[in-house]
Each structure stands twice: as C-alpha cells, then as structure tokens.
Amino acid sequence: MHDFERKLITEWRRLELPVEGKIVVAVSGGADSVALLTALEKLSADGKINLDITAAHFNHRLRGDESDADEAFIRRLAASMEIPLAVGHMKGAGPGNLEQNARDARYDFLQSVSENINAFALATGHTLNDQAETFLQNLMRGSGLKGLGAMSPSRAFHDGGDEGGFLLVRPLLSWCLREETELYCLSRNIDFRYDSMNEDLRFNRVRIRKVLLPMLKDFNPQILQTLGRTAELIRSQNQGQPKVFEIPENPKVSELKIMAESDLETFLREWVGTRRGGLRGVGRAHITAIANLVRSEKSGRIVELPGNAKVVKNRGRLIYTVEMV
Amino acid sequence: MHDFERKLITEWRRLELPVEGKIVVAVSGGADSVALLTALEKLSADGKINLDITAAHFNHRLRGDESDADEAFIRRLAASMEIPLAVGHMKGAGPGNLEQNARDARYDFLQSVSENINAFALATGHTLNDQAETFLQNLMRGSGLKGLGAMSPSRAFHDGGDEGGFLLVRPLLSWCLREETELYCLSRNIDFRYDSMNEDLRFNRVRIRKVLLPMLKDFNPQILQTLGRTAELIRSQNQGQPKVFEIPENPKVSELKIMAESDLETFLREWVGTRRGGLRGVGRAHITAIANLVRSEKSGRIVELPGNAKVVKNRGRLIYTVEMV
Numbered sequence: 001m002h003d004f005e006r007k008l009i010t011e012w013r014r015l016e017l018p019v020e021g022k023i024v025v026a027v028s029g030g031a032d033s034v035a036l037l038t039a040l041e042k043l044s045a046d047g048k049i050n051l052d053i054t055a056a057h058f059n060h061r062l063r064g065d066e067s068d069a070d071e072a073f074i075r076r077l078a079a080s081m082e083i084p085l086a087v088g089h090m091k092g093a094g095p096g097n098l099e100q101n102a103r104d105a106r107y108d109f110l111q112s113v114s115e116n117i118n119a120f121a122l123a124t125g126h127t128l129n130d131q132a133e134t135f136l137q138n139l140m141r142g143s144g145l146k147g148l149g150a151m152s153p154s155r156a157f158h159d160g161g162d163e164g165g166f167l168l169v170r171p172l173l174s175w176c177l178r179e180e181t182e183l184y185c186l187s188r189n190i191d192f193r194y195d196s197m198n199e200d201l202r203f204n205r206v207r208i209r210k211v212l213l214p215m216l217k218d219f220n221p222q223i224l225q226t227l228g229r230t231a232e233l234i235r236s237q238n239q240g241q242p243k244v245f246e247i248p249e250n251p252k253v254s255e256l257k258i259m260a261e262s263d264l265e266t267f268l269r270e271w272v273g274t275r276r277g278g279l280r281g282v283g284r285a286h287i288t289a290i291a292n293l294v295r296s297e298k299s300g301r302i303v304e305l306p307g308n309a310k311v312v313k314n315r316g317r318l319i320y321t322v323e324m325v
Numbered sequence: 326m327h328d329f330e331r332k333l334i335t336e337w338r339r340l341e342l343p344v345e346g347k348i349v350v351a352v353s354g355g356a357d358s359v360a361l362l363t364a365l366e367k368l369s370a371d372g373k374i375n376l377d378i379t380a381a382h383f384n385h386r387l388r389g390d391e392s393d394a395d396e397a398f399i400r401r402l403a404a405s406m407e408i409p410l411a412v413g414h415m416k417g418a419g420p421g422n423l424e425q426n427a428r429d430a431r432y433d434f435l436q437s438v439s440e441n442i443n444a445f446a447l448a449t450g451h452t453l454n455d456q457a458e459t460f461l462q463n464l465m466r467g468s469g470l471k472g473l474g475a476m477s478p479s480r481a482f483h484d485g486g487d488e489g490g491f492l493l494v495r496p497l498l499s500w501c502l503r504e505e506t507e508l509y510c511l512s513r514n515i516d517f518r519y520d521s522m523n524e525d526l527r528f529n530r531v532r533i534r535k536v537l538l539p540m541l542k543d544f545n546p547q548i549l550q551t552l553g554r555t556a557e558l559i560r561s562q563n564q565g566q567p568k569v570f571e572i573p574e575n576p577k578v579s580e581l582k583i584m585a586e587s588d589l590e591t592f593l594r595e596w597v598g599t600r601r602g603g604l605r606g607v608g609r610a611h612i613t614a615i616a617n618l619v620r621s622e623k624s625g626r627i628v629e630l631p632g633n634a635k636v637v638k639n640r641g642r643l644i645y646t647v648e649m650v
Contacts, residue, residue: 100641139555140551142551142555145558146583147580148555207544216537219533255472297432297433
C-alpha cells in the first residue's frame with residue numbers, strides 16, 4: 001500500500017467514518033482533490049474499504065477557457081477511473097460578492113448531488129496547508145475563537161431542515177501537506193491541474209501562502225502542523241470538550257505557570273500519577289504544594305511526597321525523583 | 326490632562342485598581358516604563374490618584390557599559406522626579422539559559438522590593454506591541470491555549486507562599502502602542518534609553534517585531550489591536566468566564582455559522598431581544614428556526630416572528646424586519 005493511502009485510511013479510522021456506503025468526492029482538478037479521489041478509489045479497489053464513489057465537479061466559469069479545460073480534464077479522469085461524475089455550472093453572476101456567491105453555488109450543487117444519491121458523506125480535499133491558511137486568515141481578520149477553530153475534519157452538514165443530512169468530511173485536513181498530494185499523483189501517474197488564481201498575489205489567500213507562511217517557516221519549520229494543532233485545540237475548547245494533556249516526563253515550568261488554576265491541578269494529578277504509577281497516598285494538599293512550587297519565583301524549594309519521593313524545579317523543568325534508601 | 330494620562334487612568338479604573346497606596350514601578354529605562362513612571366507620577370502630583378511610588382531597576386549587566394549607563398540614567402531620572410529608587414544587580418551567571426536566569430533574577434528582585442515596602446502592586450510598562458509579540462511567539466512555538474492568552478493586564482503575583490502577595494499590573498498592555506510611549510516622553514520632555522539588543526535580528530523577538538509584524542500590518546493595519554483582543558478572548562475562555570458577544574445590527578451569517586451550537590443560540594437570543602426591545606412572544610422554537618436559517622446553505626428562507634416581524638438572510642447577513650400593516 002502506498003504511504004499516502006495508509007495515512008488516509010488511518011485518518012479515516014481515527015475519524016470513525018463508515019467504511020462502506022455511498023460517498024461524494026468534490027473534485028476541482030487540483031492535486032489535493034485528485035489525490036483524494038484516486039486514493040479512495042484505490043483503497044476501494046483493493047478491498048480495504050468498500051466505498052461507492054461519485055465524483056462531483058462545479059464549474060464556476062470564473063476563469064473562462066481554463067475553467068472549461070478543468071471540466072474536460074475531470075470528465076476524462078472520471079471516465080478513465082470508471083467513476084460516475086456529476087458536473088454543475090454557475091448560472092450567471094448574482095448581486096454581491098463574486099467569490100462568496102461562487103462558493104455558495106458550489107456548496108448548493110454539492111449538497112444536491114449528495115442528497116440525490118443519498119450519500120453518507122461529502123468529502124473534500126482540503127489539506128493541512130488549507131487549514132493553516134484559514135487559521136491565519138481568520139487570525140488576521142480578528143474573527144474570534146470560532147474562526148480560529150478553522151475547519152473541522154468531520155462535521156454534520158446542516159441543510160437547515162430537521163431531517164438527517166450527511167457528513168462533510170476532510171480526510172486530508174489534519175495531516176496531509178499539499179506537496180504530498182502532488183507527489184502521490186505523480187507516483188500513481190495521475191495528472192492534475194494548476195489553478196492560475198493560486199499565483200495571483202492580489203488575493204490575501206495567495207499572499208498568506210506565498211509570502212507569510214514561508215516567513216513563519218523560518219521561525220518554526222513545522223509551522224503548518226503547529227497551526228493545525230492550535231486550531232484543533234481551539235475547536236475542541238469551543239465545543240467544550242474535556243482537555244487532553246500531553247504528559248511529558250519533565251514538564252517545563254514556564255508552560256505550567258500560564259495554565260489556568262484548575263487545568264494546572266488536573267495536569268499535575270495526571271503527571272504525578274504517571275510518574276508514581278498511581279495516586280495512592282497523594283492528596284489534594286500535595287498537588288496544591290506542587291502548584292505553588294510551579295508558581296514560585298524562588299528556587300531551591302522541594303515538595304515531599306510519600307515513599308521518599310520529591311518534586312523539585314531544575315533548569316526550568318519539574319523533576320520527580322525517588323530517593324533510594 | 327495629556328491624552329496618554331487620560332487613557333492610563335481610564336484603564337486603571339477599568340482594571341479596578343486601587344487609586345491610593347504604595348506601588349512599585351519597574352523601570353528599564355526604555356520609553357515604555359519611563360512613560361508609565363512619568364504618567365503615574367504626574368497623575369499623583371495632579372491629585373487624580375494618590376499613589377506612593379517607588380521605582381525599581383534591575384541591572385542585568387548583559388550589555389556591559391550600556392547596562393551601567395542605563396542604571397546611571399535611571400538614578401538621575403528618579404532623583405529629578407524625587408521618587409525613591411531601588412536598584413538590583415545580577416550576581417554572576419548561573420548555569421542554564423542566560424536570558425531565563427536574568428528574567429528570574431529580575432523578578433526575584435522586583436518581588437523582594439514590592440514585599441519590602443508592602444506595595445499593593447508591581448507595575449510594568451508592557452505595551453500592546455509586547456502583547457502582540459508574545460502572542461505570535463507563543464503561537465509559532467505551539468505553546469497551546471495558555472500561551473495564546475499571552476500576558477494579563479492584572480493578575481495576582483504568586484510567590485508560592487500561602488499569604489497575601491500583591492498584584493502584577495500592566496496598565497499599558499491593553500491599549501498603548503510603543504510609539505505612544507515615545508511620543509508621551511517627548512511631549513513631557515523626558516529622556517529615555519534605547520536597548521541595542523532590540524535591534525539584533527538574531528533574536529526571534531526582534532525578528533517578530535521588525536519583520537513579521539510589519540508584514541502582518543499589510544494584511545490588517547490594526548493587527549496589534551486584533552492580536553491583543555484575540556489573546557484577551559482566549560484568556561477569558563481559558564478562565565472559563567462567560568462569553569460576551571457584540572451584537573451587530575446585521576450579523577454576518579458566515580461568522581454565526583462557525584459558532585458552537587449553544588453560543589449561537591445565546592447570541593441569537595440577545596440579537597432578537599435587542600432588535601425587538603425584549604423577548605416577549607419569542608420562544609425556543611423561534612430561536613432554533615433562526616439557527617437553522619443561519620446554517621442553511623439555501624437562500625430565500627424566512628423565519629416569521631410574532632408581530633409581523635421576520636428574519637431573513639440577505640447578502641450574507643441576517644436581517645430583522647417588521648412589516649408595516
């Protein structure tokens with residue numbers, strides 16, 4: 001199995017998505033969506049999953065001949081893969097924001113296709129790059145906590161009615177870099193299209209991608225993953241989900257210091273429990289003492305725990321040690 | 326009263342800080358802390374507040390003669406203002422991170438000065454620029470929601486003991502641009518010092534200030550305010566405070582769509598209540614119907630409310646109208 005396909009099916013399981021049934025895959029013609037379509041089809045052909053795939057393409061006609069060439073390309077692609085294809089066209093330009101109208105019309109089309117074939121989900125090829133770009137765009141706009149949650153890898157598609165509906169899934173969103181989709185297409189010998197609007201620096205989105213993100217990469221080579229993870233944290237907090245802490249062996253005091261009171265105590269309980277293999281003999285007073293140690297600006301303090309154990313700060317980290325007797 | 330002083334006292338009241346008593350002002354010699362010291366002294370001299378100010382300067386000795394010149398400058402400044410001054414010196418370099426050790430030693434010193442004179446607060450001159458830089462630094466580090474809350478304008482200074490303690494206040498943090506502190510010093514004819522390390526692009530912090538933030542300003546001229554407000558939102562959510570919504574006349578559907586279910590209903594209740602002057606006759610079912618309207622991808626839908634009122638979507642916004650009969 002190709003590495004890309006393995007990662008895709010791992011994410012499919014993580015998101016607890018159905019492994020059989022009807023699904024619509026939105027295909028623009030770019031490497032992202034073409035890679036998603038190709039990999040899902042390959043995984044189905046190999047019997048790893050059992051999806052009944054319909055491709056859907058919406059021709060916005062925003063780029064004249066280029067848009068029509070995209071459509072022709074996708075018609076050939078779907079035919080060669082023997083996948084049914086639904087194509088929609090933009091019907092004239094309504095009043096208001098052109099880009100927003102095009103987006104609305106595309107989602108109206110994708111929704112009607114999904115409903116018509118009674119699909120359990122509509123899948124799009126958004127990648128970690130798209131997620132980081134959305135996060136930054138919303139951050140700079142000041143769109144608040146909801147906007148900083150960026151896109152969800154799997155959510156209910158609300159159609160405003162009371163009945164069922166389907167899922168909107170983005171199985172590349174949480175892990176896949178845009179370049180990985182291009183490499184996958186190349187390795188499977190599948191062609192894809194470039195969108196000339198992706199090079200136009202008049203668009204904020206393109207400047208974020210081409211100018212801002214490369215600069216942020218100078219500060220942190222893993223910036224896409226970092227921003228994606230941050231959006232995920234904010235989304236989970238927006239939804240009021242319980243927090244999940246990573247428990248390092250020697251947590252950094254500077255990171256603990258800025259935690260909210262209750263979070264710090266929850267964290268310390270998990271940390272001490274992990275270090276000791278359980279919380280027997282450790283009470284609230286011990287946890288509070290460690291929290292005070294964390295916040296203390298002074299050095300040289302020690303918190304003693306039952307069983308000759310102690311917690312100290314050393315070089316900015318919290319250390320748990322047991323004295324050998 | 327100078328505009329800077331008026332804004333400072335407005336923030337002082339917003340933070341509900343005591344207007345009389347002993348306070349320690351940390352002074353580095355830069356425009357930020359010199360402006361804060363000068364304005365607080367002026368406000369006290371004018372009887373607007375009644376603070377008993379002690380200045381405190383910590384000489385890290387990281388920059389040799391420049392550090393000593395800073396100290397000499399502050400000694401002259403405090404003497405000319407007739408403000409008592411406490412000066413501390415870095416005692417040799419311990420093991421570990423130089424910058425972190427210097428910071429720890431500075432806070433140990435500032436804490437002991439505050440405790441010695443029994444001050445109700447320690448005040449620092451951090452500005453909105455510092456806040457935005459801290460936010461971006463933590464964002465790029467991936468330091469999680471606690472780090473994205475950045476600095477607090479007023480919080481308890483924990484010393485690890487059980488007793489009282491004092492406040493750490495940053496009365497310039499939420500509103501004041503660094504350049505405003507320079508302009509204020511100039512207008513009051515007060516000199517200040519430049520820190521040569523602020524020009525050294527080897528420091529991440531300096532690159533954030535000199536390269537990244539100017540680029541972000543191209544996307545949003547108000548980026549400092551936007552990032553400061555975002556940090557505040559995250560801090561308030563970290564602390565589990567109730568959310569406060571701004572209620573625009575015609576809210577953007579795209580912003581409502583990404584709200585969590587319960588937030589959206591809270592928002593819609595406040596919005597409808599504001600539009601109608603109360604919620605009489607409006608039930609849960611009406612609010613749910615508007616929430617469905619928000620999430621609907623279809624256009625042309627209407628939610629009717631008692632009293633010939635209706636809610637529609639138009640050009641991406643929610644509109645409340647009352648039909649004249």
